[in-house]
Amino acid sequence: SDVSSTSSVTHVSQYACQRKSTLDNKNKIFTDTLELLAENCEFDENAGSFVAYSRATSVLKSLPYPITGMNDLEGLPCIGDQTRVIIEELLEEGVCSKVESLLCDEKYKARKLFTSVFGVGVKTADKWYGLGFRTLEEIKARKDITFTKMQKAGFLYYEDILQAVKKSEAEAVIQIIGDIVGQCAPDAKVTLTGGFRRGKEVGHDVDLLITCLEEGNEEGVLHKAISKLDRHGLLLFCDVVEATMEKRQLPSRKYDAMDHFQKCFLILKLDKRLVNKRDYGLASGSAVRLTDKRTEDENKTMIKGWKAIRVDLVIVPSQQFAYALLGWSGSRQFERDLRRYCSQEKRMLLDNHGLYDKNTQEFLKAETEEEIFAHLGLEYIEPQERNA
Numbered sequence: 001s002d003v004s005s006t007s008s009v010t011h012v013s014q015y016a017c018q019r020k021s022t023l024d025n026k027n028k029i030f031t032d033t034l035e036l037l038a039e040n041c042e043f044d045e046n047a048g049s050f051v052a053y054s055r056a057t058s059v060l061k062s063l064p065y066p067i068t069g070m071n072d073l074e075g076l077p078c079i080g081d082q083t084r085v086i087i088e089e090l091l092e093e094g095v096c097s098k099v100e101s102l103l104c105d106e107k108y109k110a111r112k113l114f115t116s117v118f119g120v121g122v123k124t125a126d127k128w129y130g131l132g133f134r135t136l137e138e139i140k141a142r143k144d145i146t147f148t149k150m151q152k153a154g155f156l157y158y159e160d161i162l163q164a165v166k167k168s169e170a171e172a173v174i175q176i177i178g179d180i181v182g183q184c185a186p187d188a189k190v191t192l193t194g195g196f197r198r199g200k201e202v203g204h205d206v207d208l209l210i211t212c213l214e215e216g217n218e219e220g221v222l223h224k225a226i227s228k229l230d231r232h233g234l235l236l237f238c239d240v241v242e243a244t245m246e247k248r249q250l251p252s253r254k255y256d257a258m259d260h261f262q263k264c265f266l267i268l269k270l271d272k273r274l275v276n277k278r279d280y281g282l283a284s285g286s287a288v289r290l291t292d293k294r295t296e297d298e299n300k301t302m303i304k305g306w307k308a309i310r311v312d313l314v315i316v317p318s319q320q321f322a323y324a325l326l327g328w329s330g331s332r333q334f335e336r337d338l339r340r341y342c343s344q345e346k347r348m349l350l351d352n353h354g355l356y357d358k359n360t361q362e363f364l365k366a367e368t369e370e371e372i373f374a375h376l377g378l379e380y381i382e383p384q385e386r387n388a
């Protein structure tokens with residue numbers, strides 16, 4: 001609406017859902033720095049600065065050209081003073097002093113290290129830091145610390161989980177889950193979502209939606225599938241969260257809210273023989289050659305013959321499938337801006353279950369993501385363009 005007609009510079013929207021952001025990021029030097037600063041603000045629960053750095057990062061990711069001077073920032077939204085200072089320093093010095101000191105900061109280093117364990121959040125990390133711990137070895141060695149089941153699994157499979165999940169591994173996981181879920185309900189369908197759906201080559205986990213053609217058939221599928229995985233010896237860890245759906249509940253106003261679907265957070269034991277060999281650097285046959293192309297941890301995976309992989313499974317009733325797919329496809333910033341756009345520009349409320357129009361006081365049905373974008377008056381953005 002506020003596009004100036006005289007300007008030759010294309011207008012960049014303040015909302016990520018009105019920009020296209022592919023994985024071809026022309027401003028990685030800037031966005032890596034800003035993302036680290038945003039992460040530290042999130043650790044500090046400094047919501048204001050977290051949002052400022054995150055939005056600025058996202059705007060830079062959408063640009064088809066690299067920023068080469070401060071003039072390039074003219075007319076861009078969401079680039080505030082604290083961001084400008086960082087960009088200016090990077091342009092002049094090539095490094096950011098704030099990041100340099102953060103990377104040497106005891107508290108930041110401990111938070112980063114501790115939260116890299118599955119099941120450990122900032123609260124726990126800060127508790128351990130306060131107790132004087134600085135390494136994972138110190139924590140593991142203590143007999144007087146109680147760990148949750150999730151954290152125990154996190155320590156047990158730490159090296160595997162820390163390694164990124166590769167696309168070929170995600171494909172093998174889809175195959176396994178697809179087979180098993182198909183045995184639990186004949187009309188069940190598994191859909192890849194999350195970062196891999198956005199075209200990423202690696203991820204921290206595999207996000208899958210499970211839905212049935214006929215509404216209601218998905219009931220019981222999750223527990224059946226989990227016991228099958230267990231009987232096949234594939235289940236290393238499982239945390240089921242039951243559905244908490246209240247009928248006709250209005251979408252949450254929070255931009256970062258969790259959804260109400262039945263879901264589980266898994267660690268699967270993935271047999272390396274099920275994974276396409278190209279990603280393990282093996283030319284042919286089963287002989288394990290320790291080439292220096294692989295990391296030490298990857299070599300360990302090769303020797304033990306399997307790798308622990310984080311998987312999220314979400315059970316979705318078919319009526320809500322399009323909304324769940326949109327909500328789980330990410331990126332986080334794309335989702336936050338989509339919801340913010342809805343409430344600020346459209347007087348609508350969006351979440352992973354549906355879209356509520358406050359103007360007409362009704363829920364809007366959608367069978368595809370395209371229909372949801374149409375309801376919102378937005379140009380459709382492909383998943384590969386949602387890497388905001």
Ligand code: ATP
Nearest residue numbers: 194195203204205258259327328329330331332335
């Ligand atoms: P990565 O490659 O690191 O896994 P990702 O984009 O797939 O990147 P995830 O943390 O797996 O990141 O999340 C995928 C999407 O699902 C995000 O958009 C996030 O908002 C959403 N999401 C994650 N966890 C939940 C949850 N418990 N409830 C609702 N939505 C979630």
Ligand code: MN
Nearest residue numbers: 194195205207
């Ligand atoms: Mn993911």
Ligand code: MN
Nearest residue numbers: 194205207312
């Ligand atoms: Mn996930």
